[in-house]
Amino acid sequence: MKYYIENNKSNYKDEVDKIITDRQDEIFSFFNSPKVDLDFNIYIYDSIESLVSGLKKRGFSKDPDYMCACFKDEDNSLNFFEPKDNPSDSEWSKEEYKNVIFHELIHAIQFNLFATIPEWLNEGIAKYLDGTYSKGIKWLLENYINKNSIPRQSEIENEFGIHDYDSYAFAFIMVSYLIESLGKDNFIELIKDSNKLNSVKDGLLIKSINYYNRKYNIDTISKYLNQDINNPKYLFHGSPKILETIKPHKSHDSNNNLDNIANAVFLFPSFLKTTPYAFKDTIKKMSENLDWNFEITNNDEFPLMYMENVNISDDIIGYIYVFLNDNDTIKDSNNYQYKCFKEIVPIDVIEVKFSDYKKYYSIDNVKRI
16 A cells, blocks of 8 residues: 655554554455455545645546545545544544544445445445444434435435435445345345346335334334325325336226326325225236226225225235325315326335235135235
8 A cells, every 4th residue: 555645744644554454354354355455545635625625636626625535446546634633523533534434445445346336335335334323224214214205216326425315324224225135145246246236226215214114113104194184294196116206197987087087196195095006906917817896986985995806915015105295286176186297206105015904995705815
């Protein structure tokens, strides 16, 4: 490793070198890799301002002014600054900065082992290892993720870090879910194979959040179940698919009910009322060789759905998409149904299981599979 130090009188190089020497083994171990020689260029600037200006002088003009450290694969460099001995409350302390050095070391070793990987995966792994979320996933869900709108996964994948929300928190929970559900060894193989990664990443953010909410028995739907449907804050749409946005869809109605015929997104103020639409199409597909019948009313009445001559599995999964009731939605005059005639982005997505809601439906001549 070769050091470039702005302040030649500083001995901060020794602190950086100690962290790299002492902690590299745990990174290699995580990646199931034998230890290899590290040949990094390590720049240590005198201040955070000189770090930013120094990077720009070296040709890295796109780095933001709040940059506090980075790994640059273009010249295989780790770039740090030396925090003050007596920082203010808004400045990095040397103790806090140790974790930043370790975080960038993770990136550096990861790149040297696997080359370039998607940024959300890159940052999610570093956050998984560096201890940023040491309070645990349950704490993160209750104190941040469940209190904010779920971003589109395409934003996490393609626009990482440019939005106001904490992209790192969402990347961390996605990586945590992959490691927990696949096992760490299979996860490492995933890093090496873009085809394998693409096969598991569809809807990954929604799946991850719902998985951990279930695991920790975190109640995310009571605020939706208990709202006044005559004066709703939230509106709901059910679908068997994981979707980033909900687009208007041309509908038909066998009884020629004009309320149900439109090129629109159909919404309800009742969470329960929306659940039949999360399961209906899956049940129809499972029953395609049968003379099935479905009836769903537009009013908030029980049973919420009537089914006849169908095949059903209690394990059917669907999704309820949550939206704020705003000026884009129009309520039907004769029932509880709302319509929106433009593409809309949900603020939340809840995974639902048929077995949890079947008591609200009427089912005749059913075959359970």
